[in-house]
Amino acid sequence: MDRSKIPTVPLSSGHHIPLLGLGMSHSGGYSHNALLYALTKCGIRHIDTAKRYGNEVMVGKAICESGVKREELWLTTKLWPGDYGYENAIQSCLDSCKRLGVDYLDLYLMHWPDAHVPGKSAREARAETWQALEELHEKGICRSIGVSNFLIHHLDQLKEDCYVVPHLNQVEYHPFQKPQELVDYCRRNNIVFGGYCPLAKGQALNHPTIQKIAKNYGKTPAQICIRWSIQNGVVTIPKSTKEERIQENCEVFNFHLEQEDMDCISSLNSNRKLIHLTYPLWRG
Ligand SMILES: NC(=O)c1ccc[n+]([C@@H]2O[C@H](COP(=O)([O-])OP(=O)(O)OC[C@H]3O[C@@H](n4cnc5c(N)ncnc54)[C@H](OP(=O)(O)O)[C@@H]3O)[C@@H](O)[C@H]2O)c1
Numbered sequence: 408m409d410r411s412k413i414p415t416v417p418l419s420s421g422h423h424i425p426l427l428g429l430g431m432s433h434s435g436g437y438s439h440n441a442l443l444y445a446l447t448k449c450g451i452r453h454i455d456t457a458k459r460y461g462n463e464v465m466v467g468k469a470i471c472e473s474g475v476k477r478e479e480l481w482l483t484t485k486l487w488p489g490d491y492g493y494e495n496a497i498q499s500c501l502d503s504c505k506r507l508g509v510d511y512l513d514l515y516l517m518h519w520p521d522a523h524v525p526g527k528s529a530r531e532a533r534a535e536t537w538q539a540l541e542e543l544h545e546k547g548i549c550r551s552i553g554v555s556n557f558l559i560h561h562l563d564q565l566k567e568d569c570y571v572v573p574h575l576n577q578v579e580y581h582p583f584q585k586p587q588e589l590v591d592y593c594r595r596n597n598i599v600f601g602g603y604c605p606l607a608k609g610q611a612l613n614h615p616t617i618q619k620i621a622k623n624y625g626k627t628p629a630q631i632c633i634r635w636s637i638q639n640g641v642v643t644i645p646k647s648t649k650e651e652r653i654q655e656n657c658e659v660f661n662f663h664l665e666q667e668d669m670d671c672i673s674s675l676n677s678n679r680k681l682i683h684l685t686y687p688l689w690r691g
Pocket of ligand 1: 429430455577604605608609645646647648652655
């Protein structure tokens with residue numbers, strides 16, 4: 408599909424993020440060919456990665472090989488809690504840019520609110536780290552800056568402690584996990600809501616309700632989940648390492664879910680979280 412067919416969402420930074428991107432998780436592996444295919448055949452222009460996924464060098468190579476111009480691309484990467492703190496955050500961003508082979512990032516996210524800097528409270532550590540992101544933004548190295556997995560109280564604290572309100576918050580979002588209070592908070596505060604795990608890591612695809620709706624529309628369960636997410640205005644980043652699935656996941660702009668079906672999918676919400684972190688992240 409043409410890039411022009413993927414709508415964008417305005418951020419308070421003044422930049423526009425494509426509503427649909429390609430996830431690049433380390434779990435399940437990385438496929439160079441699939442990323443190349445996404446860029447050259449599917450019109451994908453938004454890539455979501457992280458230092459933690461360990462693939463920034465390979466993503467950089469694929470971008471280079473694809474021939475897609477830097478200015479046509481939206482590149483998000485994330486700062487791991489082990490690199491929090493002012494100096495570390497600045498260095499870590501520059502290292503990510505180097506690995507990706509770029510001189511600026513479209514979006515740089517603090518990966519988790521869990522923060523540990525010796526002698527500081529978690530709140531102070533987050534604020535100090537965020538100040539580094541504000542400076543990277545000011546210098547144009549990060550065109551937009553944001554956070555991931557932040558809850559309302561983390562965002563409230565950041566608002567009190569810092570100057571720039573995060574441009575985006577990326578959080579788990581799928582039919583079994585629809586954190587509406589957080590979505591509403593973000594919208595009230597001009598923070599774009601980004602959703603990860605839109606397919607519930609594949610678990611939503613076997614649900615009878617999703618399968619029934621998919622059958623009614625002549626679409627696949629993955630397309631229904633992605634359409635539901637984007638139709639809710641959520642920046643959505645399904646991940647696949649398979650070319651045919653990436654193609655399928657991009658074909659979500661040629662149909663519309665009726666309100667009744669949107670509500671039916673939303674009613675599956677059971678606050679089920681798939682991403683659990685049980686160890687101190689800063690040690691990882
Ligand atoms: N900020 C954070 O803390 C955070 C946390 C988790 C994820 N993320 C981001 O969100 C992205 C997506 O999340 P995710 O990978 O955890 O979950 P997901 O996108 O909900 O699901 C990915 C799983 O679904 C399979 N799949 C993809 N398309 C399919 C299709 N059309 N039909 C059937 N199966 C399909 C994939 O397998 P194959 O690869 O084999 O196709 C993979 O096992 C990640 O890549 C990452 O960029 C961010």
